[in-house]
Amino acid sequence: MIQGVQIDMLSSDRLSRMTSMEKIRLILDDVRQGYIVVLEKGLTPEEQGKLLESTMMEISPGGFSGIEIETYPSTSGSEGGLFSKLFGGGKTPAGRLMVIGPVDQLKMLTREKDRLIAWASAAQ
Amino acid sequence: MAVMMRIKGFFSKLFGKKRSRVGIYGPPNAGKTTLANRIVRDVTGEAIGPVSEVPHETRRARRKEGVEINSGGSKLLIDIVDTPGVTTKIDYHEFLEYGMDQDEAVARAREATEGVAEAMHWLREDIDGVIYVLDSTQDPFMHVNIMMIGIIESRKLPVIIVANKIDLPDAAPQRIRSAFPQHPVVMVSGLEGNNMDDLYGKISEVFR
Numbered sequence: 171m172i173q174g175v176q177i178d179m180l181s182s183d184r185l186s187r188m189t190s191m192e193k194i195r196l197i198l199d200d201v202r203q204g205y206i207v208v209l210e211k212g213l214t215p216e217e218q219g220k221l222l223e224s225t226m227m228e229i230s231p232g233g234f235s236g237i238e239i240e241t242y243p244s245t246s247g248s249e250g251g252l253f254s255k256l257f258g259g260g261k262t263p264a265g266r267l268m269v270i271g272p273v274d275q276l277k278m279l280t281r282e283k284d285r286l287i288a289w290a291s292a293a294q
Numbered sequence: 295m296a297v298m299m300r301i302k303g304f305f306s307k308l309f310g311k312k313r314s315r316v317g318i319y320g321p322p323n324a325g326k327t328t329l330a331n332r333i334v335r336d337v338t339g340e341a342i343g344p345v346s347e348v349p350h351e352t353r354r355a356r357r358k359e360g361v362e363i364n365s366g367g368s369k370l371l372i373d374i375v376d377t378p379g380v381t382t383k384i385d386y387h388e389f390l391e392y393g394m395d396q397d398e399a400v401a402r403a404r405e406a407t408e409g410v411a412e413a414m415h416w417l418r419e420d421i422d423g424v425i426y427v428l429d430s431t432q433d434p435f436m437h438v439n440i441m442m443i444g445i446i447e448s449r450k451l452p453v454i455i456v457a458n459k460i461d462l463p464d465a466a467p468q469r470i471r472s473a474f475p476q477h478p479v480v481m482v483s484g485l486e487g488n489n490m491d492d493l494y495g496k497i498s499e500v501f502r
Contacts, residue, residue: 236382281437
């Protein structure tokens with residue numbers, strides 16, 4: 171039997187056909203099963219807020235403890251904003267790549283200038 | 295929607311500006327309640343809520359209405375809403391390290407998750423402006439901060455970033471200023487009361 175962590179990579183085409191709540195439901199269902207989800211196109215700020223709110227409503231002591239999330243944004247979009255300072259180019263991104271996983275398995279998720287680093291472990 | 299906004303604007307001008315609800319947001323243990331207490335005490339002599347070193351001491355948003363901010367001869371009336379620390383994860387085991395028994399830690403975790411969900415909902419529905427509080431001794435580039443500032447920007451809410459805890463030896467408030475160049479950053483110590491006049495001046499300017 172194979173042991174490891176399942177990584178679901180969701181294309182922007184698939185995400186574009188889904189409503190915000192469908193995306194959030196899919197992400198949380200996957201993460202609660204112990205999968206790591208990689209979105210080719212990140213969530214909008216509004217969707218991120220809803221994801222955070224939904225995550226909080228599903229945390230249960232002794233069970234699901236929440237998510238780790240990190241974004242590698244694109245450099246397209248309007249000028250200004252935090253990401254322009256972080257990644258240069260003077261543009262605010264729409265969000266290009268987003269990694270989300272269960273906090274008890276995605277031990278460390280960090281962003282450097284042009285890469286995301288994830289350390290994952292299989293469920294206990 | 296645009297018509298409703300125009301009507302709202304017309305009545306605001308006619309009957310005076312509505313009182314702004316200013317939410318104090320930020321990650322856990324950034325000093326949000328200490329700062330809220332400082333602001334409310336300076337104005338009313340009361341406190342808004344208890345503080346402690348245990349994360350998620352504030353688990354329900356607390357509101358103080360009609361706080362009058364005086365700065366540079368101008369007055370501004372705001373409602374202060376102190377919110378639980380925003381995070382993407384809450385594990386009750388964390389609270390056991392502070393000497394709580396399991397039942398107490400589990401109850402605290404449940405209350406904290408409900409409080410954060412409520413605070414996020416309010417950010418969408420009920421808040422007119424944000425004071426985003428960061429601990430100057432911590433890395434400001436954490437994803438939760440980036441995400442929250444993104445949400446605040448997308449909602450076009452006026453925001454002041456507070457670089458708090460400048461009284462601590464490890465404080466590096468300039469790091470926060472360089473992380474958020476597009477927003478006003480005020481460096482304060484909510485605990486010691488340093489630079490509070492600068493903050494009141496900025497509140498009067500940004501939330502008017």
